[in-house]
Amino acid sequence: MTQTPYVAPTRDATAFNCPHCHAYAKQGWGGLMRFVNNTNHGAIPYARLGTCTHCEGFTIWLYQKMIYPLTSPAPFPNSDLPEGIKQDFEEARQIATLSPRGAAALLRLSIQKICAHLGEEGKNINKDIASLVVKGLPVKVQQALDLVRVVGNNAVHPGQIDVKDDIGITNNLFGLVNLIADVMITQPKHIQEMYNTVIPDSHREAIENRDKP
Secondary structure, three states, X not given: OOOOOOOOOOOOOOEEEOOXXXXXXXXXXXXXXXXXXXXXXXXXXXXXXXXXXXXXXXEEEEOOEEEEOOOOOOOOOOOOOOHHHHHHHHHHHHHOOOOHHHHHHHHHHHHHHHHHHOOOOOOOHHHHHHHHHHOOOOHHHHHHHHHHHHHHHHHHOOOOOOOOOOHHHHHHHHXXXXXXXXXXXXXXXXXXXXXXXXXXXXXXXXXXXXXXX
C-alpha cells in the first residue's frame, strides 16, 4: 500500500505533519514578544510561534526557517524500510538542518543498504543499480537511486554539486529514498499479501504449474 502523503512544516501553514508527534494536524500561530529588562518592546516582526493542536508541541520560526525543533522538515521514513535503514534515515533527518552534507551522505548509505536488501552485493552502488536495471528496475527508481547516489557522493567528495548551503536538495533526497522503498518494497509486499490471501490455494497451484519452464 502506498504511503500516506507527507506534508512538510512551513511557516503559517494551517496544517502539516508535526515534527514532534508526526501526526498531520492543524497548527495555531502567534507572534513572539521581545522583552528587555522586563519591558515589552512588542512583537518581533520576523518571528512566529506555531502550536500543534494534536500534541501541543510548538515550533519557532525566524523568517521562513524553523529553528526549533532542530530537525529537518523532510518526510519520515517509509514504515517498510528495514530497521537499520530506518535508523540511518532518522539520523539524517536529525542532522539535516545543521549538516545537509552529512544527511546526504547518510541517505547514500541508506540506498546502498536498500540495494543489499534487494539482493545485490551492497558494496558498489553504481554496479548494484546497473544489475537492478538488467533485472527490470523501473526507470523512475533508477533515476531516484542515481540522484541519491550522485548527490551523496558529492557531499563527501569534491564535486560539482555542493549541498553544504542548500538544504532544499537534501530534503528532496528523503522523498526519493521513500519513493524507492515504496516501489521496491511496499508495493511488492502488498501485492504478495493480497495474492496469498485472496487467491485460493488450488488457483495458485494452477498458476504456478502454468508458469513452470
